[in-house]
Amino acid sequence: MEQKKLTKKDINSMFLRSNLLLGSFNFERVQNMGFCFVMIPAIKRLYAPGPERNEALQRHLEWFNTHPWLTAPIFGVSAALEEEKSKDNVLPGSSIAAMKIGLMGPLAGVGDPIFWGTARPVLAALGASLALAGSISGPLLFFIAINVIRLSIKYIGLKYGYEKGNEIIKDMAGDRIKKLTEGASVVGLFVMGALVSKWTTINIPIVATRIKDSSGKVQTQTVQNILDSIMPGMLALLLTLFVSWLLKKNVSPLLIIVIIFVIGILGKAFGFLG
Amino acid sequence: MSVVQIILLLIVAGITGMGSVLDEAQTHRPLVACTLVGLILGDVTTGVILGGTLEMMALGWMNVGLAMAPDTAIASVISTILVITAHQGIGEGIAIAVPLAAAGQALTILVRTITVFFVHKADSYAAEGNYKGIERMHLLGLSMQALRVMVPTLIITLISADAVSNFLNHIPKVITGGLQIGGGIIVVVGYAMVINMMDVPYLKPFFYMGFLFAAFTNFNLVGFGGLGLCLAILYIQLKYNNKPQAPTATTTSNGTVAMYDDDLDDDLDA
Numbered sequence: 001m002e003q004k005k006l007t008k009k010d011i012n013s014m015f016l017r018s019n020l021l022l023g024s025f026n027f028e029r030v031q032n033m034g035f036c037f038v039m040i041p042a043i044k045r046l047y048a049p050g051p052e053r054n055e056a057l058q059r060h061l062e063w064f065n066t067h068p069w070l071t072a073p074i075f076g077v078s079a080a081l082e083e084e085k086s087k088d089n090v091l092p093g094s095s096i097a098a099m100k101i102g103l104m105g106p107l108a109g110v111g112d113p114i115f116w117g118t119a120r121p122v123l124a125a126l127g128a129s130l131a132l133a134g135s136i137s138g139p140l141l142f143f144i145a146i147n148v149i150r151l152s153i154k155y156i157g158l159k160y161g162y163e164k165g166n167e168i169i170k171d172m173a174g175d176r177i178k179k180l181t182e183g184a185s186v187v188g189l190f191v192m193g194a195l196v197s198k199w200t201t202i203n204i205p206i207v208a209t210r211i212k213d214s215s216g217k218v219q220t221q222t223v224q225n226i227l228d229s230i231m232p233g234m235l236a237l238l239l240t241l242f243v244s245w246l247l248k249k250n251v252s253p254l255l256i257i258v259i260i261f262v263i264g265i266l267g268k269a270f271g272f273l274g
Numbered sequence: 275m276s277v278v279q280i281i282l283l284l285i286v287a288g289i290t291g292m293g294s295v296l297d298e299a300q301t302h303r304p305l306v307a308c309t310l311v312g313l314i315l316g317d318v319t320t321g322v323i324l325g326g327t328l329e330m331m332a333l334g335w336m337n338v339g340l341a342m343a344p345d346t347a348i349a350s351v352i353s354t355i356l357v358i359t360a361h362q363g364i365g366e367g368i369a370i371a372v373p374l375a376a377a378g379q380a381l382t383i384l385v386r387t388i389t390v391f392f393v394h395k396a397d398s399y400a401a402e403g404n405y406k407g408i409e410r411m412h413l414l415g416l417s418m419q420a421l422r423v424m425v426p427t428l429i430i431t432l433i434s435a436d437a438v439s440n441f442l443n444h445i446p447k448v449i450t451g452g453l454q455i456g457g458g459i460i461v462v463v464g465y466a467m468v469i470n471m472m473d474v475p476y477l478k479p480f481f482y483m484g485f486l487f488a489a490f491t492n493f494n495l496v497g498f499g500g501l502g503l504c505l506a507i508l509y510i511q512l513k514y515n516n517k518p519q520a521p522t523a524t525t526t527s528n529g530t531v532a533m534y535d536d537d538l539d540d541d542l543d544a
Contacts, residue, residue: 022296024415026389027460029467033389033396037412040405049403057400057408061393063467068297102506106499116337120300124329127305131326134319138326139309146300179514183506186480189469190502193484194493196465201455232489236462244466253463257390260463264456269448273455 004046004086006079006162013041014075015158022068028253030065035100038071042079046086056082059093066104067111072154074103076161083166095184102184105191119149196240197233204235205274275315275359280431282314284424287351291423292416294347295382297337304328304371307350315358324354324367331368332375345378347423352430380449381422383456389415480505 017038024033039060047053066074078100085091127142204223211219227234243256267273275283286307293301300306305325312321328350335343353371356362362370392411399407469481480502487493487501 019298020296020412020416022298023292023419024389024392024412025295025386026393026415027383027386028390028393028463033393033408033412033415036396036400036408040409044405053405054401054403057403057405058397061396061400061408102502105502124303124305128326128329131305131309131322131329134323136309136318136322139305139322142303142305142329143300150298179510182474182477182513183510185474185477186506186509187499187502189477189481190484190487190505191498192465192469193481193486194488194498195484196462197485197488200459200462200465202459203455233485234489237485239459240462240465240469243462244469247466247470253390253467256463257387257460260460261387261452261456264459265448265452268452268455 010041029063036060066108070107070111072157073161076158077165080165098184101188200236287423287427288420290347291420295419302347304350308354311354344375348378349375
């Protein structure tokens with residue numbers, strides 16, 4: 001049987017495309033189109049035109065979000081898994097999706113503090129302090145240093161992910177794929193639960209109670225304070241479950257997004273959201 | 275300002291606009307963007323100093339997850355143009371930059387919402403295997419981000435500085451604030467989609483566990499990733515390695531222990 005394999009050129013093409021990953025950042029599925037955009041050289045190589053190729057394209061249009069520079073290893077692993085799937089179609093597409101979700105959370109968690117929280121502010125502060133004296137060396141230093149770091153991380157990450165992904169596949173036998181899929185789903189769902197609580201911002205500033213304390217100061221408590229004292233993130237969870245239910249009922253995500261923005265503006269206008 | 279300068283400014287505006295969504299080459303950071311504008315307008319020093327000043331203010335501005343930082347691209351480009359052409363000081367530059375960053379953020383929200391339409395178009399392209407269509411939709415989203423900075427820049431180069439600050443003061447707070455609130459809530463749509471995608475009912479408790487842990491602890495995402503991984507390994511071990519064994523086989527025998535270790539390593543690799 002003819003074995004399709006990604007060429008060095010495909011990997012390089014993915015690397016170049018990954019520089020445009022966030023271009024279509026959107027509120028519905030975040031980095032999804034960018035992810036598919038980067039995967040296209042691999043998909044083109046591995047799948048002939050037909051239902052399998054279409055499925056692969058659709059698979060990589062699902063919701064995706066992580067630190068942009070650390071998507072590189074995820075692209076590598078995804079490419080290796082797609083290569084495996086294209087051989088004999090034993091590997092289920094859902095396990096590729098689960099793998100992406102499973103890697104996404106931890107990598108965002110590593111990338112944000114390292115790059116956004118440490119490397120960039122440190123280099124920018126260094127550059128800015130030179131720039132304040134009017135020296136062009138400030139911007140140059142910042143721009144060159146940050147990009148050298150970025151490009152090397154991205155290139156090495158992509159290669160490493162692709163090789164590692166191949167190793168994982170070689171090890172696979174029997175229950176392994178099912179284990180891998182379930183394991184990735186467990187991590188993915190667990191992290192997703194955490195995201196719902198930590199990365200959603202809902203605040204209801206309506207004052208619920210006003211109590212005069214012993215020193216005569218008025219202590220106010222908002223509806224949000226009360227909800228938080230019961231369980232932080234409660235509203236986000238309920239809303240997520242409600243939206244999940246609506247989506248299952250085939251309500252358009254676009255409609256949901258528009259309604260949420262309208263509620264946001266009304267909430268600001270009437271003071272029930274802040 | 276000469277026509278050549280205006281064209282060059284528009285190119286820089288486009289690059290920084292794309293840069294602010296891509297977050298790759300960092301062309302949208304004030305340090306870089308202000309310097310480029312200064313270069314074009316023939317006053318690099320002012321550009322560099324303003325860039326350094328704004329960069330210090332914006333050090334902590336970052337896009338984490340779905341939260342959006344104020345937009346440094348529009349703020350840097352336009353404030354530098356106004357400072358240099360209207361002979362303003364660095365202080366005025368800062369005063370102009372801050373509301374511009376907020377306005378730029380509102381525009382970014384708008385573009386990121388419009389891009390949702392392109393996503394749906396891409397869905398139908400994927401269904402028919404038209405990868406060129408998907409590429410087009412992706413690049414269209416990117417061009418919108420370029421226009422987001424180019425159009426205001428063009429307007430600025432054509433009208434007076436006063437008219438600009440007047441205009442900025444007239445965007446109702448209700449709209450900008452409301453969009454920002456919506457932006458904080460809108461993420462649940464994405465979460466809901468992923469959850470629906472991984473809809474394995476017997477694994478659903480892990481979702482609630484993640485939520486409860488996040489609600490009552492201060493773990494960061496690395497902590498959640500690690501904890502999730504441990505749970506996954508435990509779950510797999512309990513499910514697949516605890517097949518009913520012959521009562522004579524003592525689980526403490528060396529052989530069994532070694533076998534467990536191997537599987538753990540494999541799962542870790544995975």
